Amino acid sequence: MxxxxxxxxxxxxxxxxxxxxxxxxxxxxxxxxxxxxxxxxxxxxxxxxxxxxxxxxxxxxxxxxxxxxxxxxxxxxxxxxxxxxxxxxxxxxxxxxxxxxxxxFREGLQEFARVIEADLELLIEIDRRITLESELQATLDQLEHRVASRTADLEEANAALRVLLSSVETSREEYDAKILRQIKGLVIPHLSKLHGRLTRDPAGRAYLELAEDNLKSITSDMSGQLTTVFEALTPTEQEIAQLIMRGQTTKDIARTLSREPSTIEFHRNNIRAKLGLKRSGQNLRSLLLSIQ
Missing domain, CATH: 3.30.450.40 (GAF domain)
Structure with missing residues (x-):
């Protein structure tokens, strides 16, 4: 041809x-x-x-x-x-x-026409994929831009937060220092004078010493662990736990609180149970002092 x-x-x-x-x-x-x-x-x-x-x-x-x-x-x-x-x-x-x-050879020519049409279909598919890849890349570019923008915003927010936290920490330290000065200047001197007036009142002296110890704990930043432990105790149990930490026996505590020794022992057992010491043989005072 x-x-x-x-x-x-x-x-x-x-x-x-x-x-x-x-x-x-x-x-x-x-x-x-x-x-x-x-x-x-x-x-x-x-x-x-x-x-x-x-x-x-x-x-x-x-x-x-x-x-x-x-x-x-x-x-x-x-x-x-x-x-x-x-x-x-x-x-x-x-x-x-x-x-x-x-x-x-007409059938051969017709078959060749089908081959060309298959190639045309392939071209369409390639073009479609190129378009999809272009759209995907555009979407990725937008996401990267948004991530970069969000990252910048977060960094700016973090910087502002660090400044704020630093300011709060400074304010807290200043407040703590102010409270400490007030306790030492307005409270401690009066407690010292009470010691001389309670020489014949053992119970009163015990409560005074508890008050002094608690103030010392407050002014020395009492550990958060002990605070957490005391939150699980009743007010009476807290009182007894503090006397135990001072080394008082069950009889001493009973005299101080004007309670029966059996009552004090009952509360001691409750404290041991709440602290997971029941049947452990571990000393209650030692545990309390270790987490102070």
């Missing part, structure tokens, strides 16, 4: 997209025609299927077609379509004579 072509249709034009490198081929790539009823390929597109013209000189419909300018009186063509069914163009072969052998 002197001419084998893949034609590209972009109305109103019909142009040579790929052309064979055969001797006597008058159609160069890019050669363009205006679609009209005198073009073989126009007949293919109108039919939507195969067009075979064995000899245009004997066919009144094609005797004066535009390709007769090059003496192309023999033609076989098939449409080429995009995956969505729209027209891409045509694939065709042309000859200056009636080519009976070419008629035997």
């Amino acid at each position: 002197p001419a084998s072509l893949v034609m590209r249709t972009q109305e109103p034009h019909h142009s040579v997209f790929v052309t064979s490198r055969t001797e006597g081929n008058p159609y160069a790539t890019g050669c363009r025609f205006t679609l009209n009823e005198k073009l073989y390929c126009y007949g293919v597109l109108q039919r939507g299927g195969e067009l075979t013209v064995e000899d245009a000189t004997c066919d009144p419909d094609w005797v004066d077609n535009d390709d007769m300018e090059h003496g192309m009186r023999f033609y076989i063509g098939y449409p080429l379509k995009w995956p969505d069914g729209t027209v891409f163009g045509t694939i065709c072969v042309l000859d200056t004579r009636r080519n009976r052998r070419a008629l035997l």
Whole structure:
């Protein structure tokens, strides 16, 4: 065949997209025609299927077609379509004579048309993926921008929070120092004077010493662990626990609180149970002093 072509249709034009490198081929790539009823390929597109013209000189419909300018009186063509069914163009072969052998290869030409359409489908898929990748990249860029913006906001907020916490810590230290000065200046001196007046009152001295010890604990930043332990005890148990820490026995505590030793022992057992010392054999005073 002197001419084998893949034609590209972009109305109103019909142009040579790929052309064979055969001797006597008058159609160069890019050669363009205006679609009209005198073009073989126009007949293919109108039919939507195969067009075979064995000899245009004997066919009144094609005797004066535009390709007769090059003496192309023999033609076989098939449409080429995009995956969505729209027209891409045509694939065709042309000859200056009636080519009976070419008629035997029409199925092969038609199969080749299907191969080209498969390639067109692949091109669409590649384009779709490129578009999706572009959209994905744009989304990633937006997310990165948002993350960077949020990170900057968080860093700014953290800086402000650090300044605020530093200010709060400074204020707390100043407040603690003020309370400490007031206790030492306004409370401790009076407690010292009470010692001389309670020489004959053991219970009163015990309560006074408890008050002094508690003030010392407050002013020396009593550990949070002991505070947590005392929160689990009743007020009476807290009182007894503090006397135990001072080294007083059950009888001493009973005299101090004007209670029966059995009552004090009952509370001691409750304290041991709450601290997990029941049947452990561990010394209660030692535990309390260890977490002070």
